[in-house]
Amino acid sequence: MVLASRPRGAVLPENFRLETATVPALGEGQVLVRNHYLSLDPYMRGRMSEAKSYAAAQAIDETMIGGTAGEVVASQHPRFTPGDRVVGMLGWAEMGVADGNMLRKVDATSIPLSAYLGVLGMPGMTAWYGLNHIMQPAAGNTILVSAASGAVGSAVGQLAKLQGCRAIGIAGGPEKCAYVVDELGFDACIDYKGGRLAEDLAAAAPGGIDALFENVGGAGFDAALPLMNAFGRIALCGLIAGYNGDDMAVRNLRYMLTSRLSMRGFIVTEHMDLWPQGLRELGELVATGKLKYRETVAQGLAAAPDAFIGLLSGRNFGKQLVRLI
Amino acid sequence: MVLASRPRGAVLPENFRLETATVPALGEGQVLVRNHYLSLDPYMRGRMSEAKSYAAAQAIDETMIGGTAGEVVASQHPRFTPGDRVVGMLGWAEMGVADGNMLRKVDATSIPLSAYLGVLGMPGMTAWYGLNHIMQPAAGNTILVSAASGAVGSAVGQLAKLQGCRAIGIAGGPEKCAYVVDELGFDACIDYKGGRLAEDLAAAAPGGIDALFENVGGAGFDAALPLMNAFGRIALCGLIAGYNGDDMAVRNLRYMLTSRLSMRGFIVTEHMDLWPQGLRELGELVATGKLKYRETVAQGLAAAPDAFIGLLSGRNFGKQLVRLI
Secondary structure (H helix, E strand, O other): OEEOOOOOOOOOHHHEEOOOOOOOOOOOOEEEEEEEEEEOOOHHHHHHOOOOOOOOOOOOOOEOOOOEEEEEEEEOOOOOOOOOEEEEOOOOOOEEEEEHHHOEEOOOOOOOHHHHHOOOOHHHHHHHHHHHHHHOOOOOOEEEEEOOOOHHHHHHHHHHHHOOOEEEEEEOOHHHHHHHHHHOOOOEEEEHHHOOHHHHHHHHOOOOEEEEEEOOOOHHHHHHHHHEEEEEEEEEOOOHHHOOOOOOOEOOOHHHHHOOOEEEEOOHHHOHHHHHHHHHHHHHHHHOOOOOOOEEEEEOHHHHHHHHHHHHOOOOOOEEEEEOO | OEEOOOOOOOOOHHHEEOOOOOOOOOOOOEEEEEEEEEEOOOHHHHHHOOOOOOOOOOOOOOEOOOOEEEEEEEEOOOOOOOOOEEEEOOOOOOEEEEEHHHOEEOOOOOOOHHHHHOOOOHHHHHHHHHHHHHHOOOOOOEEEEEOOOOHHHHHHHHHHHHOOOEEEEEEOOHHHHHHHHHHOOOOEEEEHHHOOHHHHHHHHOOOOEEEEEEOOOOHHHHHHHHHEEEEEEEEEOOOHHHOOOOOOOEOOOHHHHHOOOEEEEOOHHHOHHHHHHHHHHHHHHHHOOOOOOOEEEEEOHHHHHHHHHHHHOOOOOOEEEEEOO
């Protein structure tokens, strides 16, 4: 699936085009992978635009970038043999050739392969890093996370609860909010579609908010700022609300000053040195059932554009994947 | 000078009232001070409102708070004798009684007394802390500071230059900009009244901005965000642009994420442990002529309200003081 054109505002199906290509011969050190799952993530929206960002823009007419999990079919790399389960960045494609050094071998016998694209992959590490290295909550702290039923947000809240925090989420609709509280164990969840965001948030955080994990931006972020306690920490992970160029003016920035808040934007792939530790901790929590996750799975590469468009508007419920087999 | 009423929008002269009171008898540990200078600072605007802030609101009908420098007239404290020069928080008043433990004795023989309210006081320490503890520039970095001709901003840029940085300022009008470049030694200064803020800023920072000291907020802050280099640091010290309740929407917050910026609001009086070190360093630089400062001095307590209103709109040029003798 290639990028056919850059979106002007909202992403449309015609921004993508499905193509068929011949599998090339493998060079030294290369591995041919049959992808089983493609991960769809909000960061991809940024790559589709030409605006200045932390990464180069996705090139037109080239395969959309993306994380994948699959099975080795052929290998010219000493560490891989056919049948190995691997995670990589092979893009929106059923098969792909990768430098073996860019693949991570995973154990899919006790944990489903798809989990390595979610709670045991980039989204899980994003939650782990933002919580432990930016928000740094103490036991008893109140933390807030937006997009709380999503792949990242759900992990942030559960990890915070395991550290003795009070966790509040923001999600879209009563069904997601019920899941966040009843299944994930958050203390409260605000439905941003309920029309009373600021009031509901204030009621859910009577002692204020000590640390915020921001995935969305916009109205929720602006409503959270006045509730932040002195010296509060904000991990800025995503701003989905503004990805289509919608106005996302922040009016409450003064609380950054009056409450002496700190905020840091981050990209978890710039902290690869911490991944072994993080993945070990996350893996143990998943294996012992202490860290739950949920997936929305679209079937087949042709369904990826619509699933991605749904992800950007919150139509998914938990980690959005595309099953490719 | 007491607070007569809280401003609705802009501060007006009628928000203040001059009163006469009898000097009380001194209790144990107290000191009577004849103030020579009153410091006028933007933070006072926040205290005049009732909005949530880091400090309690200034009470109606009570003496406006403020930093002062003066001379001991009488003392019931063992550390002070008449004639001592002292700095304290005696407010907008010609005389005052203070707990001796809240006064700092200063040497006004080699350095003018007024400097202890500016470059060798709270404004100087604000610059020193924000630069060294938040912006942490490396030699060769480009730093930007708003309100660059003011008491804080002028020190930020000069200290950065002494550390080998390229310093860019933002100030109001060609006269202030000329001072910032010609007298203070900044590499460039943008006149925010010139109508080309974003373009001028981009031209002055062809290699981007590594660290920002923000005193103002508003259009200048929004124009700086897209120019920030990856992992840039922002010391958030003041938001004068919004102090009267004017809309101060930030539209470029996404650069906090895409450029992985960090921002921290701070209040220098919460870092008193660092004052001895900072004041020692600043004192040496002032004594050796490496750190320059400029003052705008109003005469007499009755002139304080108008001088304060001028400070909030940038009418002052350098540190705003009121001479009380």
